[in-house]
Amino acid sequence: MDALTLNRLHFAFTITYHYLFPQLTMGLALLIVVLKTLALRTGDAHYDLSARFWAKIFAVNFLLGVVTGIPMEFQFGTNWSEFSRRSGGVIGMPIAMEGIFSFFLESAFLGLFLFGHKRLSPKAHWASAFLVCTGSWLSGFFIIVANAWMQHPVAYHQLPNGVFEVSSFWPLMLNPWAWLEYMHTMSAAVVTGSFVMSAVGALYVLQGRDGNYGRTFLKVGVTAALISSAAQIFPTGDMHGKYLAKHQPAAIAGMEGLFHSEKGAALVVLGQPDFEHEKIDNPLAVNKVLSFLIYGTTRAEVQGLDQTPRDQWPTTLPLLFYSYHIMAGLGTYMVGLMGLAGLLLWRGQLYESRWILWPILMSFPFPYIATTAGWMCAEIGRQPWIVYGLIRTSAGSSPHVGAGTSLFTLLGFLGMYSMLSILFIVLVYHIIHEGPQPHDHEHGGQSLSAV
Amino acid sequence: MGVLWFSIVAFMLAAYVILDGFDLGVGIVYLFVAETEQERQLTLRSIGPVWDGNEVWLLAAGGTLFFAFPLVYASAFSGFYLPLMMVLWLLMLRGISIELRSHSHDALWRTFFDGVFTFASVLLALFFGAALANVVRGVPLGTDNYFFLPLWTNWRTGANPGILDWYTVIGGVLAVIALAMHGALYLAQKTEGALEQRALRFAGKLWPAVLLVTAISLPATVLARPNSLANYRTHPLDFLAPILVLLSLGVIRQAIRARKPLRGFLGSCVYLAAMLSGAAAGLYPALLPSVGSAGQDLTVARAIASPHTLHIGMVWWSIGMLLALMYFTLVYWLFRGKVSQHAEGYGH
Numbered sequence: 001m002d003a004l005t006l007n008r009l010h011f012a013f014t015i016t017y018h019y020l021f022p023q024l025t026m027g028l029a030l031l032i033v034v035l036k037t038l039a040l041r042t043g044d045a046h047y048d049l050s051a052r053f054w055a056k057i058f059a060v061n062f063l064l065g066v067v068t069g070i071p072m073e074f075q076f077g078t079n080w081s082e083f084s085r086r087s088g089g090v091i092g093m094p095i096a097m098e099g100i101f102s103f104f105l106e107s108a109f110l111g112l113f114l115f116g117h118k119r120l121s122p123k124a125h126w127a128s129a130f131l132v133c134t135g136s137w138l139s140g141f142f143i144i145v146a147n148a149w150m151q152h153p154v155a156y157h158q159l160p161n162g163v164f165e166v167s168s169f170w171p172l173m174l175n176p177w178a179w180l181e182y183m184h185t186m187s188a189a190v191v192t193g194s195f196v197m198s199a200v201g202a203l204y205v206l207q208g209r210d211g212n213y214g215r216t217f218l219k220v221g222v223t224a225a226l227i228s229s230a231a232q233i234f235p236t237g238d239m240h241g242k243y244l245a246k247h248q249p250a251a252i253a254g255m256e257g258l259f260h261s262e263k264g265a266a267l268v269v270l271g272q273p274d275f276e277h278e279k280i281d282n283p284l285a286v287n288k289v290l291s292f293l294i295y296g297t298t299r300a301e302v303q304g305l306d307q308t309p310r311d312q313w314p315t316t317l318p319l320l321f322y323s324y325h326i327m328a329g330l331g332t333y334m335v336g337l338m339g340l341a342g343l344l345l346w347r348g349q350l351y352e353s354r355w356i357l358w359p360i361l362m363s364f365p366f367p368y369i370a371t372t373a374g375w376m377c378a379e380i381g382r383q384p385w386i387v388y389g390l391i392r393t394s395a396g397s398s399p400h401v402g403a404g405t406s407l408f409t410l411l412g413f414l415g416m417y418s419m420l421s422i423l424f425i426v427l428v429y430h431i432i433h434e435g436p437q438p439h440d441h442e443h444g445g446q447s448l449s450a451v
Numbered sequence: 452m453g454v455l456w457f458s459i460v461a462f463m464l465a466a467y468v469i470l471d472g473f474d475l476g477v478g479i480v481y482l483f484v485a486e487t488e489q490e491r492q493l494t495l496r497s498i499g500p501v502w503d504g505n506e507v508w509l510l511a512a513g514g515t516l517f518f519a520f521p522l523v524y525a526s527a528f529s530g531f532y533l534p535l536m537m538v539l540w541l542l543m544l545r546g547i548s549i550e551l552r553s554h555s556h557d558a559l560w561r562t563f564f565d566g567v568f569t570f571a572s573v574l575l576a577l578f579f580g581a582a583l584a585n586v587v588r589g590v591p592l593g594t595d596n597y598f599f600l601p602l603w604t605n606w607r608t609g610a611n612p613g614i615l616d617w618y619t620v621i622g623g624v625l626a627v628i629a630l631a632m633h634g635a636l637y638l639a640q641k642t643e644g645a646l647e648q649r650a651l652r653f654a655g656k657l658w659p660a661v662l663l664v665t666a667i668s669l670p671a672t673v674l675a676r677p678n679s680l681a682n683y684r685t686h687p688l689d690f691l692a693p694i695l696v697l698l699s700l701g702v703i704r705q706a707i708r709a710r711k712p713l714r715g716f717l718g719s720c721v722y723l724a725a726m727l728s729g730a731a732a733g734l735y736p737a738l739l740p741s742v743g744s745a746g747q748d749l750t751v752a753r754a755i756a757s758p759h760t761l762h763i764g765m766v767w768w769s770i771g772m773l774l775a776l777m778y779f780t781l782v783y784w785l786f787r788g789k790v791s792q793h794a795e796g797y798g799h
Contacts, residue, residue, distance in 0.1 A: 059550070060550060063503075063546055063547065064547075067542055067543040067546045067547065070509070070510060070542060073517075074528060074535055077517070077524045077525055077528020081525035081597065084517065084524055085522050086521075088518060088525065088756070089518070089760045097514075097767060097771065098514065099510045099515075100511050100514070100515075100768065103507040103510055104507055105775075105778060107503045108779065109778070110503070111500035112500070112781075114500070116500075119785060163521070166759070166760045399529075399595065400530070400599035401529055401532055408533075409533075416543060420547065
């Protein structure tokens, strides 16, 4: 493999792994604020203990998010130095702002939130949870602004030496693409957080332990999961798709497997794209729906891949097609599951309906898979550009970092992240097993030394 | 504008070295001064609420460098590829060992994570010191403003250096012992009793070594990069930095003798700031000096982003920094004083 391919794999692997953690922490941060608010409103101690329990899981995920996140900032320079040199004047801005406006806020108040339970009044402790949530949501925003500029560059000048600079601040921050992407991404983070919370709730209820907590987790989790997974499809997914069709027609054609422009285009629900013969094998398609979804009328013409010159087709098209279909398929399943669970919750039957608690418990990986697939759509769909229409990916990597060097560190990351995964699973399993109720042996470390 | 952004980046890096420096230093001396389980828990609690925030300075400084000097960011990060990746892996090991230790109920695993914590802290300090020495010595920039450094060549400075040579090894060693002393003093002022005394004694033992290597590093720098005194000749005020280095070392010595760890720690902060200012004063206007004949120094003027971009940056940077300083003041004020045995956090 050449250095370019390895650099792409390097970034793809490290960013995919990294984003497993922030999607949970951003979603969970909001749910912890909900639990803290319930505690403050009702004065019921079990909400406060619930929040403390989720704060432990949050802290582990936050830590892994931080240590796997630092490599993301560094890799712009290490593996993509030409991209950094030319676009640092633009995307360096949101990246620096992320550090200064959100990481400082998040880390300072996380320290207060985790270590300050006794030092702070209940209201101040609520405020620290709220500020951790604000910090993490701000951090998501700045990263999305950077990504949105790569997807849909706005508010820039090109200087004679090929370097880009910001022409004005607010249009960069108000890039419509950024706001659409942000809503879709944050709603997805809430989906992940709430599915995980519901799954732990289902586990406790099914096991017949910590029943009170299990029911609270189910109540808060299922409600949030229903709202957020519905919002993933409408309005956020819908709006994002329409904007994508307007500005990256090749990406949407690749996602849908539409080779030829068509009036009244069909939506392919299932099928296997054959890129040599430019057709879909075994298609399960619904007539005219694609035109309707994008343009709101069944007669509209949808641009196919044939409208884009071959050298500007997204690379790895099959992966684009499948990741879109996995995202959309799982998204639909998640709305269905939580719709049903929400109905049972409303009618007061959820906690006794073991047949639905099982799928709720088992479905927690799906938001992670759907989110990863969604990001693959965005990033593969943008190819062959690193900055859409301005810099090709092939022109972005570091000229003096060889293939062997890149492979060496890719293998290093594979090894390191395998180890982190094992430790992470052991740790989270341990926290879930221990449960939210305070145990005597929690102070084992201290009593041991006292002995 | 150029000198302003050069100072901003230098300030943020100095903040990183002073703040994350003390928790790295605590990691270095951890195994040597904290003997019982209770002392180890107290030691970790002394940095628990703050170490993560301290590390953010590295990210914020990196982001600011990316934005204000994209060319230096691109050149330095791709050129120092291998050591940077190792720093990333060490940061992971260190962070995860602090967290995992607090969740381990088994003494065997706690011992293991203690070892990982100290190992990663020592190596990080060594790498950071060597990295700074690499920047001071200069790198073999090509005509395209890029370079790629092997980990080592013949251990000599000159036109074909490696990441590690005799000069950068001195830088690495100095960083390890100076941060160890910094961390021991921090720990002493955060704790009481036997732990405080042991940390203070450890800092006292390190002091002569810090003095010696600091004294060696000054002529070594002139040898490794002969024109590093050029700015000092034209701006005699720059000599304030080495004078402050000596004064602060004196204050530290006196504070250790008088058993005033807080004063010693503050002296150590001044020492680190003065060392870094001295290096920055010698570098300016270069951000990354060139060795060999092919390339030119990456100077402020050549690497800086466009003035319009920087004007926008000045506005949000000032607001953001003001907010960040407020958060830090709040956190350090709330967690001021000695850590007590019954504090919350690690060990629960």
